[in-house]
Ligand SMILES: Nc1ncnc2c1ncn2[C@@H]1O[C@H](COP(=O)(O)OP(=O)(O)OP(=O)(O)O)[C@@H](O)[C@H]1O
């Protein structure tokens with residue numbers, strides 16, 4: 001089933017926001033010395049890291065550490081006070097938010113951000129917006145001018161994503177009426193519909209039960225392994241992070257306190273200290289993940 | 295908003311994606327609409343002049359309400375100036391036709407010019423939301439009213455302007471029966487246009503902007519562009535409707551295009567159902583017919599209690615206001631929602647209790 005979806009993925013066309021080809025060891029995304037201030041609050045202080053093409057890259061850290069702020073800087077919601085963010089070798093700082101989809105950056109949100117009154121199908125179709133051509137005039141003419149053909153073509157694509165994420169049974173429901181877990185899944189579907197090169201996931205498993213988490217983990221693995229996306233993820237569930245990630249960085253009070261492979265990060269003294277103030281749950285998870293790794 | 299659980303009857307499975315994108319939710323809805331249009335076609339053959347004139351006005355208001363529904367229902371932007379755009383369309387078409395342009399061409403031209411004007415007045419929407427946008431659109435209402443009064447070259451100033459009679463291949467559209475067909479044509483075309491918009495890229499973008507503008511932007515939707523575009527679309531239909539209105543009366547004067555008309559348009563879409571295409575028609579019919587029903591009612595009442603005879607005019611006025619409040623409180627999703635609920639219970643008919 002997965003392969004079928006993969007097979008229909010069109011190669012990204014040249015000129016569609018591609019800023020020159022990457023050399024094999026050039027990072028897809030490079031964050032350089034980014035700082036972000038809200039009045040007196042330093043949400044981020046001189047954070048640097050690089051995300052390689054095809055990897056699953058995670059940001060962890062206690063509540064309020066600045067993880068979402070980092071994602072918001074990349075997606076353009078916040079503007080760093082200092083530093084630069086390079087995507088495919090070119091600065092993202094001057095690009096508007098609505099350029100992101102065309103550049104190949106998609107994201108999901110920590111607090112659900114679906115179009116509540118639209119059907120699941122339509123929500124996901126919005127992800128195709130940037131690659132569709134029909135407009136208000138040809139859309140109104142529908143039968144003449146190609147809108148119908150294009151809509152049906154894109155719908156077929158969206159159905160593949162729907163099948164892959166196993167949400168066919170709710171495809172006609174208004175997104176706002178779905179359960180939390182399903183809505184998270186629809187958000188992932190919508191972000192996947194963008195066909196991004198870089199997909200940003202803000203706590204994709206928050207509020208899910210074990211079964212839902214397992215499903216979500218499968219999907220996240222597929223993002224890179226089958227769809228060729230690069231995944232950047234924020235997640236509190238340590239087990240998930242350590243299992244899925246190729247590399248991890250740890251933020252605490254807006255600073256990067258550690259980074260590396262999951263094993264390296266777990267062994268890091270700073271990390272343990274940063275989490276000491278947290279609930280036992282997190283510490284237990286850390287310990288459990290360490291045991292597994294050992 | 296509550297939602298009607300899967301309003302499709304059992305057994306009405308959609309077998310292809312094409313069926314999924316169909317114009318109507320159900321085959322029944324499609325057939326009913328077709329039947330309604332066919333029935334409407336026959337009205338000039340048997341209907342009284344009174345009925346015809348009422349249906350013409352309902353059609354005209356329905357087109358304008360439909361436009362407002364794109365702006366307010368689909369995009370979530372309120373406008374208190376829709377009546378002024380309606381008026382602008384009426385003046386524009388009268389103006390074009392006075393310059394020798396055939397009326398049937400002047401009408402869509404008026405629609406396009408109103409689109410442009412609407413987009414200019416829609417520019418504040420790029421930055422303003424909610425109450426602030428409402429005030430900005432109120433300003434456009436008054437600016438346009440002022441323009442109607444001053445731009446005598448365009449509107450005839452305080453005298454108003456004459457609107458030519460439409461003609462098609464030498465056939466004068468000079469009676470209600472013929473004009474009815476002209477209005478019906480525009481009603482059908484307008485409703486098809488908006489229904490198609492709703493199932494294609496830009497229509498979805500408008501709804502996305504309404505439901506969650508932050509994530510809409512992340513999907514590549516340019517908020518400013520769509521917010522202004524929505525004003526353009528709604529003004530187009532206001533302009534067309536205004537043009538039809540002007541040429542129907544044969545005379546256009548500014549008095550009719552006040553804030554009261556704007557509020558009536560809002561009432562139509564609230565009562566009909568925000569964001570509902572067919573609700574726009576129901577709402578227009580309701581707002582147009584309600585005062586007349588109330589007049590009859592007040593007349594009867596005055597027959598029984600002569601002392602309230604003087605107040606009967608107010609009963610008419612008040613009924614519209616009362617209807618809006620009642621709908622907001624009791625049926626915020628409008629008449630169209632009531633209809634769907636009714637249909638849902640018919641479907642289950644023998645087992646619904
Ligand atoms: N728009 C904003 N205005 C003011 N302060 C903000 C804003 N956004 C974030 N902050 C502050 O920046 C800091 C980092 O917040 P952020 O949401 O990035 O944390 P987080 O790591 O995502 O936390 P969580 O795990 O709870 O989601 C917090 O102190 C927060 O209060």
Ligand SMILES: [Mg+2]
Pocket residue numbers: 067068069110
């Ligand atoms: Mg966060």
